[in-house]
Amino acid sequence: MSHSIKTSLPGPNASKIINTMKAHTYDSTFVYPLVVKDGYGCIIEDVDGNKFLDFTSNVGSCPLGYSHPDILQILKQYSNCGMHKIAGQDFYSEEHVFLAQKISTILPENFKTFFINSGAEAVENAIKIAYRKMGPLPGISCKNAFHGRTLGALTFTSSKPVQKFNFPEIPVLRIKFCTEDNDPEIESTEKLLKENKAAFILSEVIQGEGGYSVASKQFIKNLRKFADKYGVPLILDEVQSGLGHTGKWWAFEHYDVKPDIMSAAKALQIGATAFDKKLEPTEKGVISSTWGGGARIDMAVGAKTIDIIKQERLLENATKMGQILKSAITEIVGKDGITDVRGIGLMIGIECETKEKRDTVLNNLFKNGLLMLGAGQKSIRIIPPLIINEEQINEGISILHQACRTQ
Numbered sequence: 001m002s003h004s005i006k007t008s009l010p011g012p013n014a015s016k017i018i019n020t021m022k023a024h025t026y027d028s029t030f031v032y033p034l035v036v037k038d039g040y041g042c043i044i045e046d047v048d049g050n051k052f053l054d055f056t057s058n059v060g061s062c063p064l065g066y067s068h069p070d071i072l073q074i075l076k077q078y079s080n081c082g083m084h085k086i087a088g089q090d091f092y093s094e095e096h097v098f099l100a101q102k103i104s105t106i107l108p109e110n111f112k113t114f115f116i117n118s119g120a121e122a123v124e125n126a127i128k129i130a131y132r133k134m135g136p137l138p139g140i141s142c143k144n145a146f147h148g149r150t151l152g153a154l155t156f157t158s159s160k161p162v163q164k165f166n167f168p169e170i171p172v173l174r175i176k177f178c179t180e181d182n183d184p185e186i187e188s189t190e191k192l193l194k195e196n197k198a199a200f201i202l203s204e205v206i207q208g209e210g211g212y213s214v215a216s217k218q219f220i221k222n223l224r225k226f227a228d229k230y231g232v233p234l235i236l237d238e239v240q241s242g243l244g245h246t247g248k249w250w251a252f253e254h255y256d257v258k259p260d261i262m263s264a265a266k267a268l269q270i271g272a273t274a275f276d277k278k279l280e281p282t283e284k285g286v287i288s289s290t291w292g293g294g295a296r297i298d299m300a301v302g303a304k305t306i307d308i309i310k311q312e313r314l315l316e317n318a319t320k321m322g323q324i325l326k327s328a329i330t331e332i333v334g335k336d337g338i339t340d341v342r343g344i345g346l347m348i349g350i351e352c353e354t355k356e357k358r359d360t361v362l363n364n365l366f367k368n369g370l371l372m373l374g375a376g377q378k379s380i381r382i383i384p385p386l387i388i389n390e391e392q393i394n395e396g397i398s399i400l401h402q403a404c405r406t407q
């Protein structure tokens with residue numbers, strides 16, 4: 001199945017729903033007027049029957065695309081279950097155990113996992129585990145980082161002023177997120193740690209909301225080195241990059257380092273804080289939440305997602321398709337207002353000359369049936385489902401070429 005746009009956008013059904021939404025809910029981060037109805041493979045169908053080729057995977061949350069038969073089977077399995085959601089840190093369930101076992105197969109050795117509701121909460125709990133060990137010291141995070149919008153995680157976020165204005169912060173020290181090994185600030189973490197005690201170092205490996213900037217090898221290696229030297233836990237936030245989008249389970253695997261604590265969510269279907277056993281809080285009840293580890297269907301889907309990525313060799317596919325996609329985009333760099341392309345695997349950022357150009361391209365893409373998202377100040381992010389094939393990439397590239405040329 002390929003994309004097909006039958007109505008003007010938004011279509012009549014979508015317009016009605018959006019107008020009602022606007023009357024009753026806060027207009028948050030909606031990018032374009034897409035009202036979803038269903039999905040098949042890499043196609044999202046809207047409520048007016050328009051079909052869009054999806055290069056977003058719902059910001060990385062749907063790595064298998066839509067209607068994967070094994071996932072539909074799980075949904076059927078639960079259709080008669082009257083207890084689909086439980087207080088998952090208060091009552092045990094098999095799904096919780098299965099997901100914990102399954103994620104252990106792809107985590108660093110000696111790690112345990114704590115399941116929670118969202119990516120921001122996965123970060124919250126990561127920093128709480130570090131604070132519990134280190135005390136209430138400042139945390140170190142990167143400029144332009146995004147770690148979520150709850151107040152703790154938000155302190156360490158700094159990708160956009162709109163996310164921060166008037167919200168209080170806990171103590172934080174910020175370092176530059178270096179994308180070049182020869183960046184003059186690449187050693188600055190050590191200077192900070194010499195002068196200040198810190199509770200943790202927190203970073204993404206590829207800045208997601210910040211614009212799909214890829215950390216330099218030396219930068220991540222330095223974070224590990226200085227964390228070890230000064231006895232500070234290293235937290236890596238894999239909420240967006242985790243579970244295969246870069247062609248490896250975790251983006252940090254491209255850097256030959258391991259974190260002490262990490263956060264995951266999105267593709268896993270629920271939030272997860274994973275940590276080296278040596279950092280496990282010694283008392284019960286230090287961290288918990290009613291719904292954490294309690295969304296039984298989501299946990300079953302998360303565990304199956306890991307299985308399918310293995311069975312269908314989707315890490316290899318992400319690497320291969322990522323190369324094809326990146327080299328096709330490279331051909332338009334320097335033309336039509338596109339200045340750069342970067343990324344690893346199927347996490348690819350395109351840099352535009354201006355924010356206006358970026359917004360125009362995104363809008364043109366949408367109107368022509370291809371979904372991509374903005375990130376950073378003037379970047380486009382591409383994070384398609386891991387199941388994407390060459391034909392769909394070619395289809396997307398031809399829409400992208402056209403969208404960049406159209407004013």
Ligand SMILES: Cc1ncc(COP(=O)(O)O)c(C=O)c1O
Nearest residue numbers: 118119120146147148208239240
């Ligand atoms: C790296 C990273 N951390 C944390 C979050 C927050 O996740 P959530 O939106 O599930 O709270 C995001 C969301 O985009 C993210 O990209």
